[in-house]
Structures are given as structure tokens and as C-alpha cells.
Amino acid sequence: MAALEIDNVRKVFGSKTEVLKGINISIENGEFLILVGPSGCGKSTLMNSIAGLEDITDGRILIGGKDVSGSSPKDRDIAMVFQSYALYPSMNVRDNIAFGLEMRKVPKEDRLKEVDRVAKMLQIEHLLDRKPSQLSGGQRQRVAMGRALARKPKIYLFDEPLSNLDAKLRVEMRTEIKKLHQNLGTTIVYVTHDQIEAMTLADRIAVMKDGIVQQFGTPQEIYDEPANIFVAGFMGSPAMNFIPAPIQKEQDQLVAKVTTADGRTYSLPLGQRGAALKDYEGRQVILGVRPERISEVNITEVEREDVVVVRAKTEIVEPTGPDTLIHIDLNGVEVGCRVAPDSAVKAGEEMDFMVDLSKAVFFDSETEARI
Amino acid sequence: MVNTHMAQRSWGFWINRGIIHALLIAAALFYLLPLVVMLLTSFKTMGDIRAGNLISLPAEFVIEPWIKAWSSACTGVKCEGVGSYFFNSVQIVVPAVLISTAVGAINGYVLTKWRFRGSELFFGLLLFGCFIPFQVVLLPMAQTLGWLGLANTTAGLVLVHVAYGVAFTTLFFRNFYVNIPSELVKAAQLDGAGFFRIFWRILLPISGPIIVVTIIWQTTQIWNDFLFGVVYGSGDTQPITVALNNLVNTSTGIKEYNVHMAAAIIAGLPTLLVYVLAGKYFVRGLTAGSVKG
Numbered sequence A: 001m002a003a004l005e006i007d008n009v010r011k012v013f014g015s016k017t018e019v020l021k022g023i024n025i026s027i028e029n030g031e032f033l034i035l036v037g038p039s040g041c042g043k044s045t046l047m048n049s050i051a052g053l054e055d056i057t058d059g060r061i062l063i064g065g066k067d068v069s070g071s072s073p074k075d076r077d078i079a080m081v082f083q084s085y086a087l088y089p090s091m092n093v094r095d096n097i098a099f100g101l102e103m104r105k106v107p108k109e110d111r112l113k114e115v116d117r118v119a120k121m122l123q124i125e126h127l128l129d130r131k132p133s134q135l136s137g138g139q140r141q142r143v144a145m146g147r148a149l150a151r152k153p154k155i156y157l158f159d160e161p162l163s164n165l166d167a168k169l170r171v172e173m174r175t176e177i178k179k180l181h182q183n184l185g186t187t188i189v190y191v192t193h194d195q196i197e198a199m200t201l202a203d204r205i206a207v208m209k210d211g212i213v214q215q216f217g218t219p220q221e222i223y224d225e226p227a228n229i230f231v232a233g234f235m236g237s238p239a240m241n242f243i244p245a246p247i248q249k250e251q252d253q254l255v256a257k258v259t260t261a262d263g264r265t266y267s268l269p270l271g272q273r274g275a276a277l278k279d280y281e282g283r284q285v286i287l288g289v290r291p292e293r294i295s296e297v298n299i300t301e302v303e304r305e306d307v308v309v310v311r312a313k314t315e316i317v318e319p320t321g322p323d324t325l326i327h328i329d330l331n332g333v334e335v336g337c338r339v340a341p342d343s344a345v346k347a348g349e350e351m352d353f354m355v356d357l358s359k360a361v362f363f364d365s366e367t368e369a370r371i
Numbered sequence B: 001m002v003n004t005h006m007a008q009r010s011w012g013f014w015i016n017r018g019i020i021h022a023l024l025i026a027a028a029l030f031y032l033l034p035l036v037v038m039l040l041t042s043f044k045t046m047g048d049i050r051a052g053n054l055i056s057l058p059a060e061f062v063i064e065p066w067i068k069a070w071s072s073a074c075t076g077v078k079c080e081g082v083g084s085y086f087f088n089s090v091q092i093v094v095p096a097v098l099i100s101t102a103v104g105a106i107n108g109y110v111l112t113k114w115r116f117r118g119s120e121l122f123f124g125l126l127l128f129g130c131f132i133p134f135q136v137v138l139l140p141m142a143q144t145l146g147w148l149g150l151a152n153t154t155a156g157l158v159l160v161h162v163a164y165g166v167a168f169t170t171l172f173f174r175n176f177y178v179n180i181p182s183e184l185v186k187a188a189q190l191d192g193a194g195f196f197r198i199f200w201r202i203l204l205p206i207s208g209p210i211i212v213v214t215i216i217w218q219t220t221q222i223w224n225d226f227l228f229g230v231v232y233g234s235g236d237t238q239p240i241t242v243a244l245n246n247l248v249n250t251s252t253g254i255k256e257y258n259v260h261m262a263a264a265i266i267a268g269l270p271t272l273l274v275y276v277l278a279g280k281y282f283v284r285g286l287t288a289g290s291v292k293g
């Protein structure tokens, strides 16, 4: 049974500002859904709508198969971590965490036990007697998490819970949340701007833009088969390369043509994908290749049919540690390539690159949708 | 070199300081002068007042004028002092301040955290109440009090002051609550708290500064009110401001300036006291830290 079903939900503020334009998402019990999208695309609004804090203009929201579109927040059995923490300023940390339990008439002893359990888990035991104003940003964020975790709701909503933590604590908390999800098995909806958080935590990802879900799928689907250029460019870092390339027929086979800055032209075979691209013969498409698919030449793979070796002048060389990012010029656009640090040459020198087309994707240059 | 330079600078600094302080002290003295004159006069005998000048110290220090002002000076036909009117004022001010503050707090809470269709319009109309001159409401209000059977009663005066004050108290609380993040209310809703509990447990505990501001404002306004008191109060229910006026204007016999001054100070004392006691709580940010950024 679907734990959460969002059925054609629209939200209009005032009479004109349409923030959600027909959202459809459905997740199973215990799934971890991640909402990603640029700032202002409506993620928080969607979270508030699920929680019942905003009335939706149109559509339905079902929790555990029950239509809750008209129910009040407290009857939806949801716990939420707000983007702005929203800790009660007049209460100390202990009371902040226990407030929800108190409102639900949990006896005092059990409340204290629960507070201790949560505090231990989040390492905030030493902060229990402090007021929110006496905490650092990261500590506040953990208290806000604790307030949600003290209850056992049907769904947890997390609105960028880790955005204010330092890098180390962030990684720790990420693992902690993953463990938590595995132990509790509770359905979670989680907003983040962080690619890695999205990829590592999610069972499903919904990529949003301007109040529309661009793509809804598993992390691997989103990564390998992005629905359009926006999704492809949004997920993955460094971002996918988009190379405008003409499609031509050569020896009964469709190929995409690329030209380097110094005029060398290569034909990239489309293989089986040629069938889908039949109608595009003689036209320009946008070829999407992730940087890790353009690497130094490697003897074992270079024989493959969907691999082409391209010689090009390196323009910028950026070592990142585990590998080095090199920029070259193909068809007039800058293309990032990820090579092993040992095989990187100096900027300005020429180098052989191996373009692996097995995971390449093609987009219509007008609609920007994947072909 | 450096030292002389420093010394020069600090000379200039001290001269500046001196001038500023002298000006401030002069201004303070100027504003304090009426109070000083009143205080001095209230402790003088009538003979002393006639003989000396305004700011001379009392030749003979007497407290009889105070006693008389409180308990036996004539205010119109009665000669019982302003004491009983002082308590009339207390009986009007305390309930009127408490009720108008409470109503204003709830109004502000609703107008910011539970907006409804037309709540902005409602607030706009309410704001209008701040600009209505006293004189305009005099007759309709008298009519209304008559219908309610509250004419010439303390309850009637309380009602008038509450009705008039709610516009201001609502404005104060709305402007305070509008800066409190709505996420607090949302979080409490998800935690299962209802309308009144959220108000009581989450918002009220952080409303200290605005409650103090409102109480000071309302107390001063209502205590100092003369017009409503003279129009809607009568005889036994009149506030001290009206009694003071009657005392000063009673035309029989000589004008006892010492008694008048004592009565005037008695009439002004509570508002002074409110400022002294509560003034320091005026601006205290208690919400710091509840929100990110």
C-alpha cells in the first residue's frame, strides 16, 4: 500500500502565484523520498501541504491510503523538521523535545525516557537544560531532529535538516539518518540541495523545477536516464556535458559528429540507440556525456564498439585528489573529462581521451527532452 | 610627540563631553522644574507661598496639604479629598488595562498566525480606530452605555476604555507577532497543540516586552483620561483626573495652592511609578535564537 500518495496537487497563493502545478508522487511504506530542485521551486510548500500546514488548492493527498486533504496537521500523524528549526524559544531543549509527547498525553516518566534516548542518539545530552538561543546552528539543527524523532509518526518530513552543519558532522549525520531509516523503517520525505545526500539516502528522487516534477524515479534512473536536460544537469557533480552534435549516416550506421578545437573530426557511433534517433538524421541533437565517461585511454576497454578515442588539446587541468578534471573543446563547447591523476598532462598539451558512449544520452535540442 | 598628541585629543574630548553634559543637565533641569516647584509648594504653608518665590525652599516643612488633599479637600459640593477618587481610577484602570491587553494579544495572534479571508481588511478597519478622535465617539457611546444600562458606572467606563484601547493594543501585538516566525506555530500544530495552547505555551512566554509596552501605554492613557471620565462618570464613579479638576476649580474660599499641588502629584504618581518599575523591561528581545540566520 502506498504510504504517501500525492495526487495532482496544485497550490496557488493569493489568486495568481501558482507554486505547485499538479504534483504526482507516490511512495511505498518505508521508502525514503528525496525532493531536490533549485531554490524557490516549491519544495517547502509541498512539505507544508503534506503536513497539512498549507491548504492545497486542488488535488488530493493520501496517507496510508486515507485521504487526508482536509484533515488538520495533528490528525495526520506527521513529524517535521523545519528548514528554520522552529525551536520554541521559551523552552529548554528537554521541553522542546518533549512537547509533542506532552501534547499527546504521554506520561511524564515515559517522556523523560524518550528524551534521554533521543538525546543520546543525537549526542545532545549535555545541552538538555539550555535554551535554543544558547545553541550553535548545528546544535539547534540536531535538537530540531530530536523533536521529530521523539515521536513515532507515520511519516517524517525533513526540510534540509543538514544544511547548516559543517562538512564532517554532515557526513556523520547522513550516515546516522540512513541507519535510522533502516532501523525504524518509517517513510521519510526529505528535501536537500546536496547531490550526494540525494544519491546516498534516497529510494526515490523527485526532481522539481518551477512547481513541476521533472522526473520521479530511483537514484540510478535519475542519474542514468534523466528525463530532460534540466534533470541531467541538476544531478551529478561535476555536471554532465551537453554537446550539440549533428546526426549523420555513415556506412549504414548513425553517428554523432564532434570536432575538436584544432579541427579534427570524429564520428561517435550510436549503436542500438540509432533506432530511436532515426528521425533525427541530418539534424542537430544534444549529446549528454558525464565527465567520468571521458577518461584516459585504457587498453582493456578501448576495443569496445561504443568507445571512441579522441585527441584534443587540454585547456584547463583541475586536480581534485582521486582524479583530475580536464576541460577540452568539442563542437565549440567546453567539455569536462575525468582522468586518473597519473595520466593527466599539462594544460595546453594534447592528450588522447576515450569517450565511452554506453551511458551517453541524447536530447532533442528544441524540447530538451531525452530522445 | 605621540603623547602630546594624545593629550591634545583627550583635552578636546573632555571639553566636548563637558559641553554635552552641561546641555543635557540644563535640559533635564528645565523639564524637572515644574515637578520641583510642585513638590516644594506642596510642603509649604499658605503664608510661606504668599511670602516667598516659587523655587525657594519651604520655611516650615508641613505635610498637612497632602493630608488635606487626600482626605478633606473640597471637590465640588463634597469635601472628602481625592482619596476615594484615586481608588475609583484604580478600579477603572486595572480591569480596563488587563482586558484591553488580553484582547489585543489574542487579536494580534489571530491576525498574524491564523489569517483568514479578509483579515487584512479587518486589521485595516481596526487601525482606523486609532485615529478616531475622542469627541466623535462621545455621543454614540453615551447612547450605547444608556442602552446597556451602564451609564454612570465604573463598568461603563471600563467598557469605553477597552473599546477605545483595543485598536492600539491590537496594533502593538500584531506588529510584534508578525516578526515571530510562523514555523513556531506550525511546529506546535504538528506536535498536536491547539489554538489556545499554542498561544499560551509558545507565544505568550516570549511576549514579555510587548506586554510591558502595552501595559505602560494603556495605563498611562486610561489613568490620564479626563474626557471620558467627566462625560461617562458621575459623582461616585469619577476618576481622579476629574476630581482634581473639581478641586482646583472649586471657587469657595481662597485657592490653596499647596493642596492643589499635592493633589496633582497624587494624581500623577501611578503613571510615574509604572515607568520606573517597568521601563527597564521595555526593549528585551526574547526570541533571539529561535530561527536560523
Ligand SMILES: Nc1ncnc2c1ncn2[C@@H]1O[C@H](COP(=O)(O)OP(=O)(O)OP(=O)(O)O)[C@@H](O)[C@H]1O
Binding pocket: A013, A014, A017, A019, A037, A038, A039, A040, A041, A042, A043, A044, A045, A046, A083
Ligand atoms: N505564503 C506565501 N505567499 C506567496 N508566495 C509564497 C508563499 N510561500 C512561498 N511562496 C513562494 O512559493 C515559491 C516556493 O517557495 P518554497 O519555500 O516552497 O521554495 P523551496 O523550494 O523550499 O526553496 P528553498 O530551496 O529556497 O527552500 C517561492 O517563489 C515563494 O516565493
Ligand SMILES: [Mg+2]
Binding pocket: A043, A044, A045, A083, A159
Ligand atoms: Mg525550502
